Amino acid sequence: MKDQILSYWDMCDTEGVQMLQRGMNFRLNVNYSVILMSQRSNAPYADRIHDDGITIEYEGHDILKTGPDIDPKTIDQPVKTKSGSITQNGLFVQAVEQFKANSHEPEIIRVYEKILPGIWSEKGFFRLIDYQYINDGNRNVFRFILEETEVEFADREFKENALKPRSRVIPTSVKKTVWERDEGKCVMCGATDELHFDHDLPYSKGGTSISSDNVKILCARHNLSKSDKIE
Numbered sequence: 181m182k183d184q185i186l187s188y189w190d191m192c193d194t195e196g197v198q199m200l201q202r203g204m205n206f207r208l209n210v211n212y213s214v215i216l217m218s219q220r221s222n223a224p225y226a227d228r229i230h231d232d233g234i235t236i237e238y239e240g241h242d243i244l245k246t247g248p249d250i251d252p253k254t255i256d257q258p259v260k261t262k263s264g265s266i267t268q269n270g271l272f273v274q275a276v277e278q279f280k281a282n283s284h285e286p287e288i289i290r291v292y293e294k295i296l297p298g299i300w301s302e303k304g305f306f307r308l309i310d311y312q313y314i315n316d317g318n319r320n321v322f323r324f325i326l327e328e329t330e331v332e333f334a335d336r337e338f339k340e341n342a343l344k345p346r347s348r349v350i351p352t353s354v355k356k357t358v359w360e361r362d363e364g365k366c367v368m369c370g371a372t373d374e375l376h377f378d379h380d381l382p383y384s385k386g387g388t389s390i391s392s393d394n395v396k397i398l399c400a401r402h403n404l405s406k407s408d409k410i411e
């Protein structure tokens with residue numbers, strides 16, 4: 181997964197929108213959908229990245245709170261609103277059904293993860309391959325299954341990027357620690373833009389356990405000069 185660090189406004193700029201207010205954005209543009217996820221302890225939904233580092237389980241979204249007596253957290257997540265229009269859950273379900281019926285390629289979804297307030301990490305592009313509608317002990321919720329894909333989006337189209345090494349995911353708790361320790365700056369030059377979380381030993385070269393000791397923040401320039409040395 182990619183781990184580019186972005187501010188909220190960088191993220192909106194990247195997507196060419198003024199604001200991203202919803203977590204689920206089916207076909208935010210003609211090429212792909214966008215989701216915002218969070219594994220923070222106060223996150224509104226139970227999103228998580230599986231231990232394989234390439235699968236995301238993303239919870240569907242609740243009905244809107246339309247009155248003081250309505251608690252959305254006690255109501256089944258719907259595919260349609262009361263007035264009958266399709267919800268974001270419904271659009272994502274439809275995409276999975278069409279993919280399973282072999283009538284469509286899986287929907288491509290760009291994923292951003294909240295690290296801290298105003299600090300986001302771009303996870304790259306995923307395929308929406310499945311969903312479940314399960315009882316979480318309280319009510320029925322959607323769990324959408326996304327799998328990392330080796331594509332990049334450039335010049336308004338998707339390109340296969342077979343050379344991209346599959347990297348192991350850096351846990352969110354580690355990112356939070358590293359971000360605070362490195363004070364949100366490149367440890368080499370102090371730059372505060374185009375930052376990445378950098379893992380000392382790439383997964384492809386035998387890197388295994390990830391802790392804050394072997395993760396640091398680098399700017400794009402220093403990230404690049406480092407990969408030159410490895411080659």
Ligand SMILES: [Zn+2]
Nearest residue numbers: 366369399402
């Ligand atoms: Zn730097």
